[in-house]
Amino acid sequence: MKTILYTLTILFVSITARSQEFEYLKKLDTIYIEFKGKKNEKKHSIQTRNAPQNFDERLYSFSLKKTLIRLNFEHWKFINWEKKEANVVSEVRKVDKLFLRKHKREIIKICYLEKYNYDEIVCELFSPLKVFYIIDFTEKIKGNVVLYEVICINSCPVYE
Amino acid sequence: MFCAIFVVNKFLNMKKLYCLLFFVFILNSCGVNEEIAGESKSKSTTYTQKVEIDEVLTQLKNRNPELALFIESNPVSNLKAKSGKTDYYFDLKNVYAVKNDKNEAAYTIPLYIISEDQFNYLHRLSLEITPTHVDVKLVIIEGKDDGTLKYTAHPFNMYQKKNITSKTTEIECYCVTSVSDCTCHTTHASSGCDHPDVVTSCNCSGGPTGGGSYGTGTKTTWSGGSGSATSYTPSGSGVIFGLQKHFKTDFTIGPLLKYTIEQNVTYGKMLLDFLNEETSTPVNKAFVVEMLISMENGQFTTTKQVRNSIENFKYSQKSPFNVDLSTILDKPTLTESKKFIEVYKALSNSPEFKNLFLAIFENNEKHNVKFEIAEHVYKDDDPTKEEVNGITIGVPGSNDIKIKLSKQIFIAGTLKSQITIENAKTILHECIHAFLFIKKNNPSVGMDFIKTLNEAYPSADQQHDFMVNKMIPTMQKVLSEIRDSVTTESGRSEVENLTMHPTITPLTSTSWDWDEYYKSISLKGLEDTNGFIKEYPYPSDKFDFWDRYVKAGKTWLDKK
Numbered sequence: 001m002k003t004i005l006y007t008l009t010i011l012f013v014s015i016t017a018r019s020q021e022f023e024y025l026k027k028l029d030t031i032y033i034e035f036k037g038k039k040n041e042k043k044h045s046i047q048t049r050n051a052p053q054n055f056d057e058r059l060y061s062f063s064l065k066k067t068l069i070r071l072n073f074e075h076w077k078f079i080n081w082e083k084k085e086a087n088v089v090s091e092v093r094k095v096d097k098l099f100l101r102k103h104k105r106e107i108i109k110i111c112y113l114e115k116y117n118y119d120e121i122v123c124e125l126f127s128p129l130k131v132f133y134i135i136d137f138t139e140k141i142k143g144n145v146v147l148y149e150v151i152c153i154n155s156c157p158v159y160e
Numbered sequence: 161m162f163c164a165i166f167v168v169n170k171f172l173n174m175k176k177l178y179c180l181l182f183f184v185f186i187l188n189s190c191g192v193n194e195e196i197a198g199e200s201k202s203k204s205t206t207y208t209q210k211v212e213i214d215e216v217l218t219q220l221k222n223r224n225p226e227l228a229l230f231i232e233s234n235p236v237s238n239l240k241a242k243s244g245k246t247d248y249y250f251d252l253k254n255v256y257a258v259k260n261d262k263n264e265a266a267y268t269i270p271l272y273i274i275s276e277d278q279f280n281y282l283h284r285l286s287l288e289i290t291p292t293h294v295d296v297k298l299v300i301i302e303g304k305d306d307g308t309l310k311y312t313a314h315p316f317n318m319y320q321k322k323n324i325t326s327k328t329t330e331i332e333c334y335c336v337t338s339v340s341d342c343t344c345h346t347t348h349a350s351s352g353c354d355h356p357d358v359v360t361s362c363n364c365s366g367g368p369t370g371g372g373s374y375g376t377g378t379k380t381t382w383s384g385g386s387g388s389a390t391s392y393t394p395s396g397s398g399v400i401f402g403l404q405k406h407f408k409t410d411f412t413i414g415p416l417l418k419y420t421i422e423q424n425v426t427y428g429k430m431l432l433d434f435l436n437e438e439t440s441t442p443v444n445k446a447f448v449v450e451m452l453i454s455m456e457n458g459q460f461t462t463t464k465q466v467r468n469s470i471e472n473f474k475y476s477q478k479s480p481f482n483v484d485l486s487t488i489l490d491k492p493t494l495t496e497s498k499k500f501i502e503v504y505k506a507l508s509n510s511p512e513f514k515n516l517f518l519a520i521f522e523n524n525e526k527h528n529v530k531f532e533i534a535e536h537v538y539k540d541d542d543p544t545k546e547e548v549n550g551i552t553i554g555v556p557g558s559n560d561i562k563i564k565l566s567k568q569i570f571i572a573g574t575l576k577s578q579i580t581i582e583n584a585k586t587i588l589h590e591c592i593h594a595f596l597f598i599k600k601n602n603p604s605v606g607m608d609f610i611k612t613l614n615e616a617y618p619s620a621d622q623q624h625d626f627m628v629n630k631m632i633p634t635m636q637k638v639l640s641e642i643r644d645s646v647t648t649e650s651g652r653s654e655v656e657n658l659t660m661h662p663t664i665t666p667l668t669s670t671s672w673d674w675d676e677y678y679k680s681i682s683l684k685g686l687e688d689t690n691g692f693i694k695e696y697p698y699p700s701d702k703f704d705f706w707d708r709y710v711k712a713g714k715t716w717l718d719k720k
Contacts, residue, residue: 044664050657050671059664063699070699072707081654081719127575128714155710158684159539160549160586160593160609 022116025108026124030131032107032147033073035060037138041110046074053077055089060134060150062110069118071110071126073134073150080151091133091149094141107135123156207259213252216267216287223294230318231285236272236419247274248318250285251419264290270422271298272415278302279404279412282397285316303401396422402432403448406440411449420456427455427466434470447473464490478508480516480591481561484530496533496570503584504531506645512637516588517595519634527598528560529591537566549576549586549685552593552609561594563587579718580646581639585681588635610688627691635682636675643674651719658712663701672712680709 025031035041040063048057055077062071075092078084100107113121126132132150139146213232220228231250239249251270259265271283280303288295298316400421404413413421421428431448438444451469460466468486476482485504491497507513518524539545541553541564550565568576569583578586589609596612617623643652658672683706686692696703 042665044667046661046664046667047659047669050659061664068699070704072704080715081651085720123575128577129573129575151711151715153704153707153711155684155707155714157687158549158586159546160551160589160685 021105022120022125024105028106028130030106030133031126032103032133032135033060033062034107034109035062035134035136035138040065043136043138048074048076056092058148060136060148064110064114066114067117069113069121070154071113071121072153073132074153075134075148075150079149091147093147094144095135095147096144100135100145119157122152122154126152126154127156128152209257209259211255211257211267213255213269215257216255216269216289219265219289220287220294223289224296227296227318231269236416239272239274239416239419246318248272249274249415249419251422254422262290264288268299270419272419274415276415279407279409280304280401282400282418286313301397303397303404305405396425396428399425399428399432403428403435403452406432406435406448407445410442410445413452417452417456420452424455424460426463427460428452430463430466430470434474438474443477475504475508478514479529480514480518480524481527481529481594484528487530487532496567499570499580499583500531500533500565503580503587503646506642507584507587507638509645510638510641512634512641513588516591516634516638519637520592520630521595521599523595527594528558529594530555530560530562532562532564533567533570534564535567537564547576549578550590552590552597552612554597559598561597563590563594565590579714581643581713581717582681582684584639584642584646585635585684588638588682589685592631592635609685613689623689623691627686627689628695632679632682636678639678639682640674647717648719651717654716654719655712658716660705660708660712662705664704677709677713680706681713684710 035043037043042059042061044059044061046057046059047053056075057077058075060073060075062073063069064071075090077089079090083090113125116125132152134148134150136146136148217228217232220231230246230248231252234246234249236249236251249272251272255267255269257265257267265288267287267289269285269287271285273283276283282301282303284299284301286295286297286299288297296316297313300312300314302310302312304310400413400418403421407413431451435444435448451466454460455466468489471489472482472484472486475485485501488497488500492501512519515524536543537548537551539548539551541551547568548566549569550563553562553564554560555562565586566576568574569578569586571577593609593612596609596616599616613623613626617626655672655677659669660672660676662668662670683692683696696706
């Protein structure tokens with residue numbers, strides 16, 4: 001009996017903690033997504049412009065195993081026209097372990113999203129008003145990892 | 161005023177003293193023109209003012225009591241009530257006078273004649289009252305084809321219907337000369353004014369702003385001279401003649417309607433402007449006639465009502481239904497209202513939009529649809545349910561439909577923000593929803609699009625066929641017709657320079673395809689339909705490609 005109660009309590013606390021974590025993530029202005037090059041995580045070099053831009057544009061694609069949800073993030077030279085007008089190129093920078101520790105709560109592992117549905121992930125978590133970065137762990141330079149500013153290509157379903 | 165006195169040498173000839181008065185016409189020597197205002201100006205020797213009818217009648221009763229009684233007994237309100245027995249009715253509340261310092265006055269009273277069969281005539285009763293005589297004339301204002309007004313004066317017999325066979329004076333314009341104090345002392349001799357400011361104003365051409373139309377003063381000593389046309393107060397003559405010119409012989413503006421227009425010049429001008437802009441097609445003329453009759457019946461109390469009626473009519477002519485945008489037009493300065501009108505105006509310029517239901521449903525019945533914008537809109541119009549971009553609901557007790565759009569889609573920086581072309585798509589989507597709703601005989605308030613579509617086209621194949629073969633191609637066509645009005649040139653240039661990737665593995669590339677983009681955004685809102693699911697299975701490259709098109713358009717097409 002005690003064991004059952006103990007297990008249920010742990011389960012309840014775990015679920016509550018995760019929900020609170022999701023609520024916390026929803027409120028963030030900036031979200032970091034971990035890319036480690038696993039089987040369900042792909043990186044592609046793409047060009048989004050007819051004319052060469054001399055810029056390393058890429059696509060990061062994540063597939064959730066259980067829900068089959070596919071999330072696509074692209075790193076363009078300019079993420080919107082306002083940035084293009086201001087000539088503000090999408091960010092690429094190296095970050096160290098200290099940075100990763102500091103922003104631990106804002107970094108999402110894709111597997112974490114397995115328990116959420118498409119609307120919750122795309123509309124609530126990855127809303128178009130936020131700033132996104134991919135932390136590319138496959139590109140380590142002297143112990144630092146590389147951050148790429150990206151936009152989420154997935155569009156939130158519309159109800160009208 | 162110059163007064164020169166010549167004195168003849170008394171030693172040779174005793175001559176009478178002559179005092180010659182000159183009117184010197186010096187125009188604007190100091191760069192300041194004093195126009196004759198509607199109100200009296202004590203500095204001028206001649207001036208114009210609105211007067212009470214009692215002033216006229218008091219003077220007239222002593223001189224021509226019969227006429228005074230006739231005028232007083234036949235106000236225009238009797239014409240409205242059809243209780244008069246005469247041919248003449250007087251507007252006793254809009255009497256104007258031109259007066260001078262010799263205690264002379266010329267009064268003008270608008271007059272409406274029952275038996276008038278000339279649609280391009282207006283009438284005034286002109287009364288010149290001086291210490292020595294009273295001169296009564298029927299003044300006819302004729303609207304000419306070239307836009308000018310011609311004034312003629314005729315005898316007036318209260319006991320007879322209008323008889324203009326004998327003209328007494330033909331006057332091209334009613335002119336009044338005003339002599340006022342000089343206004344330019346500082347630039348002239350310090351001893352004071354040596355040349356007065358003289359302005360001659362004439363009512364010669366039509367339109368309430370181009371030239372007033374009530375003429376005053378038939379005495380020849382009061383008229384003559386030249387000068388540019390000046391407006392006293394707008395009296396509607398120009399509007400009446402302008403409208404009649406459009407109607408030609410299709411409709412005659414009768415005396416009561418003439419009176420109504422002269423009392424409501426602003427409304428009348430709005431209708432005239434409408435015909436001038438939209439041309440006088442039979443449908444447009446019929447609408448204006450209907451509006452004039454409503455004006456006559458006192459149904460309009462504000463300019464907003466008239467403006468909204470005109471705008472709703474204009475848009476209805478170019479829409480697949482009779483549209484009511486009043487609640488949006490009532491708040492024209494709001495961001496969401498401006499954005500909506502921008503989009504709707506673009507849609508109304510699309511021939512395919514007007515034939516939307518003909519194209520999709522092969523049905524051109526016109527129903528009544530009212531648009532509203534709400535702060536937030538919820539599924540089934542139920543605030544406890546999820547928030548949506550828009551809904552279509554029936555109006556209880558009628559066959560009318562209401563389309564409620566969320567303000568959030570028109571405002572930048574919200575979770576539901578959409579670019580302009582996406583808003584056009586949303587409106588199109590709701591219009592189609594409205595028709596499905598009507599087709600289903602208005603089943604219930606808040607039946608959403610998916611349910612409505614599923615009911616109208618129960619099988620997946622029927623639905624797929626409807627969407628792929630009818631609905632989406634028609635939406636694509638409308639969007640292509642309005643594209644340039646709902647996207648920016650720089651935005652279009654951006655997307656046309658994009659490389660799109662139908663597949664990533666292997667990587668394939670294509671140029672931007674506008675039709676593909678229109679299709680992509682047209683499908684937004686249909687993700688849960690059988691038709692969409694069949695065409696765009698999830699997950700798939702095709703689904704991702706569709707997402708990319710939507711994203712690319714959203715990112716660039718509103719670029720400033």
